[in-house]
Amino acid sequence: MDFSYSEEQEIFRKSVREFLKKECPKDKVRSLEEDEKGYDPETWRKMAELGWVGVILPEEYGGVGGEFMDLALLMEEIGKNILPSPLLPTILCSLPILEYGTKKQKEEFLPKIASGEEIWTLALTEAPLATYEASGIRLNARLEGDNYILKGTKIFVPYAHVANYLLVAARTSEEKDPEKGITMFIVDAKNPNIKVEVIPTAARDKQCEVKFEEVKIPKDNVLGEVGKGWEIIEFILQRGAVLKCAEMLGAAEAVLEIANNYAKERVQFDRPIGSFQAIQHKLADMLCEVDGLKYLVYKAAWEISVSSPSKLSISIAKIKANEVYQQICISGIRIHGAIGFTMEHDIGLYFRRVKASEYAFGDSSLHKEVVADELEKYKPPNPWKEE
Amino acid sequence: MDFKFSEKEEKLRREIRQLVKEELPEGWLIAALEEESRDEDWQFAMSMSKKLAKKGWLTMHWPEEYGGKGASMWEFIVYREEAAYWGIPGVSMGVSGVDWVGPTLIRVGTKEQKEKYLPLIASGEPDGVWCTGYSEPNAGSDFANIQTRAVREGDEYIVNGQKIWTSAAHRARWCWLAVRTDPNPPKKHLGISILIVDMKSPGVTVNPLLNYNGYHIFNEVFFDNVRVPVENLVGEEGKGWYVLMGSLAFERGSVGAAGYGYCRRILDELIKYAKETGLIKNPIIRHKLAERLVEIESLRMIAYETAWKISKGTIPVYEPSRDKVYYDQVAERLAITGTEILGAYSQVDPMHRDSKWTKLRGCIESLYWLFPGLSIAAGTDEIEKNIIGRFGLGLPKSY
Numbered sequence: 001m002d003f004s005y006s007e008e009q010e011i012f013r014k015s016v017r018e019f020l021k022k023e024c025p026k027d028k029v030r031s032l033e034e035d036e037k038g039y040d041p042e043t044w045r046k047m048a049e050l051g052w053v054g055v056i057l058p059e060e061y062g063g064v065g066g067e068f069m070d071l072a073l074l075m076e077e078i079g080k081n082i083l084p085s086p087l088l089p090t091i092l093c094s095l096p097i098l099e100y101g102t103k104k105q106k107e108e109f110l111p112k113i114a115s116g117e118e119i120w121t122l123a124l125t126e127a128p129l130a131t132y133e134a135s136g137i138r139l140n141a142r143l144e145g146d147n148y149i150l151k152g153t154k155i156f157v158p159y160a161h162v163a164n165y166l167l168v169a170a171r172t173s174e175e176k177d178p179e180k181g182i183t184m185f186i187v188d189a190k191n192p193n194i195k196v197e198v199i200p201t202a203a204r205d206k207q208c209e210v211k212f213e214e215v216k217i218p219k220d221n222v223l224g225e226v227g228k229g230w231e232i233i234e235f236i237l238q239r240g241a242v243l244k245c246a247e248m249l250g251a252a253e254a255v256l257e258i259a260n261n262y263a264k265e266r267v268q269f270d271r272p273i274g275s276f277q278a279i280q281h282k283l284a285d286m287l288c289e290v291d292g293l294k295y296l297v298y299k300a301a302w303e304i305s306v307s308s309p310s311k312l313s314i315s316i317a318k319i320k321a322n323e324v325y326q327q328i329c330i331s332g333i334r335i336h337g338a339i340g341f342t343m344e345h346d347i348g349l350y351f352r353r354v355k356a357s358e359y360a361f362g363d364s365s366l367h368k369e370v371v372a373d374e375l376e377k378y379k380p381p382n383p384w385k386e387e
Numbered sequence: 388m389d390f391k392f393s394e395k396e397e398k399l400r401r402e403i404r405q406l407v408k409e410e411l412p413e414g415w416l417i418a419a420l421e422e423e424s425r426d427e428d429w430q431f432a433m434s435m436s437k438k439l440a441k442k443g444w445l446t447m448h449w450p451e452e453y454g455g456k457g458a459s460m461w462e463f464i465v466y467r468e469e470a471a472y473w474g475i476p477g478v479s480m481g482v483s484g485v486d487w488v489g490p491t492l493i494r495v496g497t498k499e500q501k502e503k504y505l506p507l508i509a510s511g512e513p514d515g516v517w518c519t520g521y522s523e524p525n526a527g528s529d530f531a532n533i534q535t536r537a538v539r540e541g542d543e544y545i546v547n548g549q550k551i552w553t554s555a556a557h558r559a560r561w562c563w564l565a566v567r568t569d570p571n572p573p574k575k576h577l578g579i580s581i582l583i584v585d586m587k588s589p590g591v592t593v594n595p596l597l598n599y600n601g602y603h604i605f606n607e608v609f610f611d612n613v614r615v616p617v618e619n620l621v622g623e624e625g626k627g628w629y630v631l632m633g634s635l636a637f638e639r640g641s642v643g644a645a646g647y648g649y650c651r652r653i654l655d656e657l658i659k660y661a662k663e664t665g666l667i668k669n670p671i672i673r674h675k676l677a678e679r680l681v682e683i684e685s686l687r688m689i690a691y692e693t694a695w696k697i698s699k700g701t702i703p704v705y706e707p708s709r710d711k712v713y714y715d716q717v718a719e720r721l722a723i724t725g726t727e728i729l730g731a732y733s734q735v736d737p738m739h740r741d742s743k744w745t746k747l748r749g750c751i752e753s754l755y756w757l758f759p760g761l762s763i764a765a766g767t768d769e770i771e772k773n774i775i776g777r778f779g780l781g782l783p784k785s786y
Contacts, residue, residue, distance in 0.1 A: 001389060001390065001391065001392060001393075001396075001461055001691060001694075001695060002388055002389040002695065003388060003691070003692050003695040003696075004388065004695075004699075005388070006388075069388060260780050260781075260782070263782060264781070264782065264783075271783070272782075272783055274776070274780075274782040274783060274785075275782065275783035275784065275785050276785060277769070277772075277773070277785045277786070280772065280773070280776035280780075280782050280785045281769070281772040281773075281776070283776060283780055283782065284709075284712070284771075284772035284773075284775035284776045284779070284780065285772070287705075287709065287775055287779050287780060288689075288709050288712055288713050288775070291689050291692070291709060292682075292685040292686070292688070292689055292713060293685070294688075295685075295688030295689060295691070295692055296681075296684065296685055296688055298388060298390070299390045299688060302388050302389070302390050303390070316680065316681050316684050316685075319677065319678070319681045320681050320685055365674070367677075368673065368674045368677035368678065369673070369677075371676075371677035371680055371681070372667070372673035372674065372676060372677050375658050375667070375673075375676055375677070375680065376662065376667055378658065380655035380656075380658070380659065381404065383404040383405065383407045383408040383473075384407075384408055384413040384414070386404075386408070
């Protein structure tokens, strides 16, 4: 059992932190919210040069050959600072290509992802519920000769308006089991039959509605096997959930720090408000919750790192992250009083991202079902019945 | 990072489960803090202390020269977690001796004190059972306010005063007693000393204080001109505060892990019960069980983080307080969820562990009636939050 960062991880975290401090101060975050693209191409280029997009990709594809844990630590720092960028969706498209892609697909796509030349995103969820159940995938893909024709609409697709490629979950056949008959497609986002509209989210984080109006996709662009896309989606969702948790952890840590600093500086009744137990105990609760989240996230990430991902650990981490990030923001704002309610204060930037994080890769209700299913299967230890 | 126990630690876990199988009745389950209450439970606990001592587990975290095994922090954590999970009685022999009297004597005790008291604890003898006299009627959270006086007369201290909420005083042979040796110190946390008092001394009176369920966990202890030999002073006279504070963090190092073991067992029992009764299909129950698992596993990770810090030679500052607050909150919600799952059966008095109406040996009801006490004992949650605020967050003193 070892809770320490390796020396390389310490150096990496520090360099990420310094980069973000310089490249992405809060006024930049604010201006990117109003920006049409929603990210800074110059920063993106530098991030790619630093190897962030290809942290986990092997060197033969232009990556750094790092571990999944490194990715989690990267996302934690990004969450602390808030960096509006298509990094997470792009990385989450690269992972299944590496795992399930053909040699040709890997060679064609991965180097351009690692170099930052291309932006990728995931098109998974659909109306009316926009949840991650298999039954929610209705977008139709029918085979015509050597091509599939995609028809339907995806919603809450991050950065689709600037993406080069979309990784799309579509239904290729109707089966009794909704997890069957799903196929993953690599889709050129610039296809004229694709219509993208940016959804006005509170986070102004450029999630889009993407309409597929009879989009023709060559058979070669199927990722993995036809009809077996759900396995790939689960692969993506598990990694996506952990990385999103890491980002939420970073955000919660940042909000705690902001609130704690404020409680030390803000004077009322001739003393810092942090000397009042009403405030201090709230902060103590926040610290307990942030610590309580941190190691659940690290554990879930570490398990993926050592190639034994645990569905249970991942769902536990996401449930906790959903609860903690929201609560830390609410408590943080209350500690600030009215200033915390304003556009000019940073804490609102974090609060406005709570819902986007909560619903990404599964809300608590979905993950509690996963946990409950695992509990149903679980057999507690019983020394009296063992050999 | 590495979130797996080593083979050595897993082997210990298997050995502990072997002992459980051999020494405890099938399905054994007992609530925390109950073993001191009833005579038959206490006798069984003491017989188990002996067996644990024989295995070298009772004081495994002590150095070998004092009857320990020099076990690593991680072995100790596995032991405490498993012991709590299976409800192995006798693990702490009335709490004080194993957990803080021994380790503090090892640190600051005289050669004679070490030779006299440590073997009694390490061998699981009834004469190795201790109670701790800290709280007084006017010194609860404000411990430095203690008034019990010790006045030196020749080779003896004459002790007068009253202690309260003294756990296991009715079972203890010795009292680890905080007294005031200087009645007019410049600051009230100065002038406190620690004395070892033989509970058989003339002038010591123990009165039971039953908790609201009728359990006999704690007592009032009166000291009326009790004569204590000077060699029973621990550390320097007037420096008792530092003796206590110096070992506090280490003593609490395993609180989270034991809390985890205890809560996880209760959750596992609830899961079994929900499956047997079909309640596991109820969506509300399913989600509540999932929520409790999230909290309990979260408690486990922070408890391990504290252990990891100690294992690296760092003295944890706010972490044990954090773990305790967290445990208290987890226990409270687990108890409430437990009663909701048992429904009307949660009304049965947990004293009647084996009645035909009792579910899960009364462990849910026991926890339900215990959790308010847990959050008060050994530092209330509010006091712990003050510690977290000051030492974990660097905030000003708030009281």
